[in-house]
Amino acid sequence: MKYVLIPLLPFAAFLIIGLCGHWIRERAHWIAVTAVFGSLLLSVSAFIDVAQGEPITMTLYSWISSGTFKVDIGFYIDRLTVAMLLLVTIVSGLVHIYTIGYMHGESGYPRFFAYIALFTFSMLMLVMADNFLQLYVFWEAVGLCSYLLIGHWYDRKSANDAATKAFVVNRVGDFGFGLGVMLIFAIFGTLQYQEVFAGAASQAALTLNVGGHWQVGVLTMICLLLFAGAVGKSAQFPLHVWLPDAMEGPTPISALIHAATMVTAGVFMVARLAPLYNLSPAAMDVVAVTGGFTAIFAATIAITQNDIKRVVAYSTVSQLGYMMMACGLGVYTAGMYHLLTHGAFKALLFLGCGSVIIALHHEQDIRRMGGLKDKLPITYWTFVIGSIALAGIPLTSGFFSKDEILIGAWTAGTLGKTLAVVGLMTAFLTAFYSARLVFVAFWGPSRVDPKHAQHIHEPSPTMTVPLMILAALAIITGYVGIPEFLASVLPGPSGPAETHHGSPEAMAIMVIASLAGIGGIAAAYMIYVGSPGLSKRLAAQWPSAYGLSLNKWYMDELYDAWIVKPTTEAADILWRGVDVAVIDAAVNGVARVVTFWSGMLRLLQSGQVQHYALAMALGAVAILGVYVLF
Amino acid sequence: MVPLSYYMVLSAIVFLTGFVGVLIRRNIIILLLSIELMLNATNINFVAFSHYLNDVSGQVFVFFTLTVAAAEVAVGLAIIIALYRGKATVNVEDLNLMKW
Numbered sequence: 001m002k003y004v005l006i007p008l009l010p011f012a013a014f015l016i017i018g019l020c021g022h023w024i025r026e027r028a029h030w031i032a033v034t035a036v037f038g039s040l041l042l043s044v045s046a047f048i049d050v051a052q053g054e055p056i057t058m059t060l061y062s063w064i065s066s067g068t069f070k071v072d073i074g075f076y077i078d079r080l081t082v083a084m085l086l087l088v089t090i091v092s093g094l095v096h097i098y099t100i101g102y103m104h105g106e107s108g109y110p111r112f113f114a115y116i117a118l119f120t121f122s123m124l125m126l127v128m129a130d131n132f133l134q135l136y137v138f139w140e141a142v143g144l145c146s147y148l149l150i151g152h153w154y155d156r157k158s159a160n161d162a163a164t165k166a167f168v169v170n171r172v173g174d175f176g177f178g179l180g181v182m183l184i185f186a187i188f189g190t191l192q193y194q195e196v197f198a199g200a201a202s203q204a205a206l207t208l209n210v211g212g213h214w215q216v217g218v219l220t221m222i223c224l225l226l227f228a229g230a231v232g233k234s235a236q237f238p239l240h241v242w243l244p245d246a247m248e249g250p251t252p253i254s255a256l257i258h259a260a261t262m263v264t265a266g267v268f269m270v271a272r273l274a275p276l277y278n279l280s281p282a283a284m285d286v287v288a289v290t291g292g293f294t295a296i297f298a299a300t301i302a303i304t305q306n307d308i309k310r311v312v313a314y315s316t317v318s319q320l321g322y323m324m325m326a327c328g329l330g331v332y333t334a335g336m337y338h339l340l341t342h343g344a345f346k347a348l349l350f351l352g353c354g355s356v357i358i359a360l361h362h363e364q365d366i367r368r369m370g371g372l373k374d375k376l377p378i379t380y381w382t383f384v385i386g387s388i389a390l391a392g393i394p395l396t397s398g399f400f401s402k403d404e405i406l407i408g409a410w411t412a413g414t415l416g417k418t419l420a421v422v423g424l425m426t427a428f429l430t431a432f433y434s435a436r437l438v439f440v441a442f443w444g445p446s447r448v449d450p451k452h453a454q455h456i457h458e459p460s461p462t463m464t465v466p467l468m469i470l471a472a473l474a475i476i477t478g479y480v481g482i483p484e485f486l487a488s489v490l491p492g493p494s495g496p497a498e499t500h501h502g503s504p505e506a507m508a509i510m511v512i513a514s515l516a517g518i519g520g521i522a523a524a525y526m527i528y529v530g531s532p533g534l535s536k537r538l539a540a541q542w543p544s545a546y547g548l549s550l551n552k553w554y555m556d557e558l559y560d561a562w563i564v565k566p567t568t569e570a571a572d573i574l575w576r577g578v579d580v581a582v583i584d585a586a587v588n589g590v591a592r593v594v595t596f597w598s599g600m601l602r603l604l605q606s607g608q609v610q611h612y613a614l615a616m617a618l619g620a621v622a623i624l625g626v627y628v629l630f
Numbered sequence: 631m632v633p634l635s636y637y638m639v640l641s642a643i644v645f646l647t648g649f650v651g652v653l654i655r656r657n658i659i660i661l662l663l664s665i666e667l668m669l670n671a672t673n674i675n676f677v678a679f680s681h682y683l684n685d686v687s688g689q690v691f692v693f694f695t696l697t698v699a700a701a702e703v704a705v706g707l708a709i710i711i712a713l714y715r716g717k718a719t720v721n722v723e724d725l726n727l728m729k730w
Contacts, residue, residue: 607729609661609722613652 003075004060006042006085007128009035010092010120017117021110028110029100032117036096039124040089047082051485055079057130057194064133071191076130079489083336083482084127084268087343088261090473092120094466095256098351101462102252102358112152112250119145123261127268132181132191135269139177139229142262143170149257150249162248169242173232180225187218197275204279223276223283226269227290234266234320237294241555243317247309251354254309259316259350260343267323267339271332271490278330278493285415288328292419294321297553299429303436304539304549307364308353311437315390316346318426322405325423329416330492331408333483338405341397341477345389348470352383355463356441359456360448366437371446375456378464380442382471387438389474391431392517397478399514402427404483406513407506420509424516431520439528637678645671658713658720662706669699 013035017028024031050056055078064071077085096116103109122141129135143166151163181191187203188196200219207215230236235243246258257263270277270287277284295318302314319342326335357364359376373380389398406427409420446453458464527534539546548554644667651664673692680688714720 605729607726609725610653617649617653 001058002042003046003056003058003077003128006039006046006089007121007124009038009042010117010124014114014117014121017110018114021114024110026109028113029096032113033093033096033100035117036089036093036120039120040086040093043082043085043089046077047086050077050079050082055081055489059130068189069185071131071133073134074130075128076193077128079486080268080271080336081127083340083486085124087340088120088123088127091260091343091347091470092116092123092256094469095252095347095351098255098354098463098466099250099252101460102354103250104460106250108152112149115145115148115152116253116256119149119257119262123265126265130193132184132193132196135272136177136181139233139265139269140174142257142265143167143174143233146170146246146253146257146262149253150246152250152253153248156248159248162242162245166242166246169239170232173229173239175228176225177229177232180222180229183218183222183225187222193272200276200279217280217282219276220280220282223273223280224286226273227283227287230266230269230324231290232266233269234263234324235294235317236266236290236321236324237297238555240294240298240317241552241559244310244313244552247307247313251309251350251357254313255347255350255354258313259346263316263320264323264339264343267320267327267335270324270327271336274327274332274490274492277327278491281493284328284330284493286328288325288415288419291321291324291326291328292422294318295325295426296422296429297321299426299433300549301552302433303429304546306367308356308366308369308437308441309350309364311366311433312346312349312353315349315430315433318430319346319390322402322423322426325419326405326408329409329412329419331405331412332490332492333486334401334404334408336486336490337483338398338401340482341389341401341474344470344477345386345396345398345474348382348386348467348474349390351463351467351470352379352386355379355459355467356383358459358463361452361455363449363452366441368447368449369441370444370448371442372448372456373442376442376458378458378467382467383442384438385471385474387434391434391521392427392513393431393521394514394517395475395478397474397476399517400478401482403510403513406509410505410509424509424512427513428516428520428523431517432524433520435521435524436528439524443529444532634678634682637674641671641674641678644668644674656721656723658710658722658725659707661722662703662710665706666699666703669695 010032013032016031017024021028046056055076057074057076059072059074061073062070063073075081096113099112099116103112106112119142122138122145126135126138126142129138147163147167150166151159153159184196185191187206188199190196190199204217204219206218208218208221210216210221232239243258243263247254249258277287298314298317298321302311302318305311305314319338323335323338323342326332326338353364356369356372356376356379359372359379360369363369385396389396392399392402402423406420406423409416409423448456527538551557648664648667648669648671651667652661655661655664673695676688676692676695680686680692710720713725717725719725
């Protein structure tokens, strides 16, 4: 039963800090950090148990029991779950420690720790869920925490807008997710993973009539609806727009929620539901193409952004696309492998960004950085390790996981080959923007605002130690045999995942991927270090391409013109035409009639005693008259 | 022997005098006096009918009425004095706070 404590410890921390934050104040981190490290130790224990034996299933209590609709709160802990448990607790623990330094002296310090503990709880419950409803509820709960934490500085309009945008965009995807859960219950009559997986094959032939014309396989429908949720949560095209804006939140949040854990929930969900997706080739193709397109799409944006956090944010979108592509092509192990290595090096990159931002007094524009490499040596070296891992330079974890995806993709049919090429192009762009970030922000002459330039120094050890640990993890995770560990629980459509590392094709892909990574870095070196000013000349030479990338393919403008504006205009018409003209008018009209008549009637009450006496007398006369006459 | 109808007419005249007084006079003390007139008009009726019907209970009733009327006047005058202290007027037209 000790596994119950894995999510409950952070939840207890949330309750204590949330309720007593007023008195705890700057001591809040002791409670949160203790709780998360307790969870981490228990996760390690769960890891040892699961690695040696069978998956752990446990039912805590019966949550809903209404007719045939029965839902329990329960845990299903297999190898996939423990991998996620370790990722969540390790990154969360390090981010907690980092936050002590980062948020020191900021407003809402205990509130921040309360929410981050609540997030850790929700995320742990999400990955440990053994049924779809629990998954869905905590899927929403992590979204809520994301909303609360993006809007941590709620007195800034930009933070509020970003939080609202994240919430609303996620609603679009989660609507599909909710429908998917309902459809699962309608078809299978249960929401337990294992029962649904067991019954899935027998429902594979069942079709639904959509729109009166198309017969769609019911499993395809379920998978696509659930995938809609993943598109929102994991920031896949076309619902990726919220993630870059979410960078308004404090940087530790960007590292924990918007890089390492919550945004990977979509990928985790697809991998978790691999038995369902495997039965629906059409849905898998959609997943793969969406992922592949997102990967290269976001990479083309990342190469021209100037906000240090936005570059990393678009790179996250791109890498999430990579993972999604791998899952869609049936190489779930590779997708999960990349998810785990990415969790380490992307959290590292974000925390490195945070360190730079703090050192420069909240400067985020890389054009006003430069020359930081000597002043922030720890941040610089850890950032470099994160960047080369992201770029997929050989011997880093990112190299191994990316390679795993590309080889897996290459062996997965025609679509896989196409997407492998897309992946290689993305790898080149990834290396390019990662290197650009390092060269522009850390190398070259200092372009820092002179009034801050003297004060630049490394942040406190609470911030640098997590950086160093994550830097170590960004290398180590490539060597601990994650794909072999996961292979048994994540079978592809054609049986257990196979590895093709020995084949000449695989060797060729490995070499090409390495060359793409090194080529990207070389290109960035040429442009940003070799001949300063070349980047401006290139931008001037292809203004339309540059503008397209700089303005994020005008996605925000498109949404604004096609969705936001029509919606607000329709709302405006309904407001003025229906709400004001009909409903308000009816209510106000009734009130006005009553007011008018009461205004008339109240004149009877003159306050003059003699008026009342006269009225009384006339009444008495009238009554007497009636009595006498009739 | 004076016929009953004479008493009835007298009573009616006194009652109407009091009633008109209540309606048209402005001095609140006069109003109180007018109310006493109306009360006593009914007393005349009581006594007249008591004599006419040979039943003393009508006369007994008058004693009660007088007692209550005395108490009523005492309370009424006290209220008027309190009012006068507050408003410095005995004109009923100025005592019109109890409205809308």
